Amino acid sequence: MTTPANLLTDHPELYEARFPDPERLAGRWTEDCLRRYGAGPRVLDLGCGTGRDAAHLHSAGRRVTGADLSAAMLAHARAHHPGPAYVRADLHGFDLGRGAFDAVVCLDSALLYCHTNDQLDGCLTSCRRALAPGGLLVAEMRNGAYFLGRTDLLDTPKTDTFRLRGTEYRATTTLTVDRTAQLLRRVRTWTADDGSAPVAQRSAWRLLFPQELRHLLAAHGFEVLELHDGPGPRTEPPWREGRPPGTATDADRLHLVARRTTATH
Template sequence: MSHDANFLTDNPELYEAQFPDADRLAARFVLDMLGRFGGGRELLDVGCGTGRDAACWTQHGYDVTGLDNSPRMVEHAAARCREADFIVADMREFDLGAVFDVVTCLDSAFLYCHSNAELDSFLDRCRRHLRPGGLLVAEMRNGSFFLGNTELLDGPRERTLSWEGVSYHSSTRLWIDHAEQLLRRERIWDWPGNPRPLTQRSAWRLLFPQELRHVLEHAGFEVLALFDEPGPRTEPAWQPGAELRDGLAGDRLHLIARTVP
């Protein structure tokens, strides 16, 4: 599956301005999970984006390979973190000819697998690229959050972002495609000098916790932990050593799984 042009992922600096993580909460969250559940030093980051997480992990002694389907993101990540390797590839089809101790898949990248076949293919790729007993660490939106909860669906979200002296305005609308079990997003961008607004659409698969457990177990993984709070994108935000709460009703799901024979 080829890379589709995307205003944010094709402009990595703008992406980081839109989604800042100055405290490196996402990367430090993974370090905490690896400290709790074990795992070696060779790590594959699927959906590596701008490479800011990889840069943090290499500073902590990890041997990191990053994978993303956006050439611009991979180019940016390679320039930012020369200690890691970065590869342009599709998460549903990659074959690196290598094995790792850990596979990470953060910020709902897991949910770009829209169909059951794509989910199975991605998890098969993960398993093939993990050593026996290797860990999968994932963080994603929680399908259960949308059962009767319209907090994110009650109207467009307006935002203005200043970047390199230009004010970019975005209007973002989310809705649920029940037939396809997808959370769909339409984001309209406009900025001074732009001849006409730029409309971009994307979607994420919505998975319920028990459904996710079943998919993982069918793919040959043992689920070690599945919880909603705390995490790098929850309120309150995760802190090292925080107790994991498995109410499984929050906006985010956090998954730790291990390959089994």
């Protein structure tokens, strides 16, 4: 292995091997949300990554634009998950056309890469600008409230092993809470049986709490329709068609559906 800027985003095939979704649970859950609230066909998948979810929404009949900052991810998406249009954009602030979309989708904690209040404001302002009046914001992310008094996911390394093209990879991940910055910090050390040196990668998610998220959304012109801890594509047990959304916000994941209001902001 080499030492790129980010091992996963620079190697999309590795990302898909590390985080498989053969049943396309994330895409199916998203499409269920969109149908339940009657969203129009134009969808922006913000932080689309390898394009798996964007392609699923495209196959469901949506007109999808996938946006990501990683050139490698976008190239992989165009080659392996065709159908959507793929564009480069920064979720901290983007302009893809005023009212150009009926829904903005932000999955797999992508929103939490907005670490500061300014970055969150930039993202939500951009999302509101991109949405037609009444358009939906659908997001799935870690739940900051879970870490209030809980330590079961913290400070203990967790190792996952998988194979890709004959090479066995081991990803050992440790999570810690930075309370001052309100971040969940992650150190992931990669080793492989091909003789390459270990690679340590560092990243972080913003810890957003449910009531804080409601306040931010209201301030940016969104009405929260759903905010709950599951079921969803990364919960246990996972979401399945026909399962109604929950009402609690206590577990590890948050699932959000919000509508852009018509009020002027």
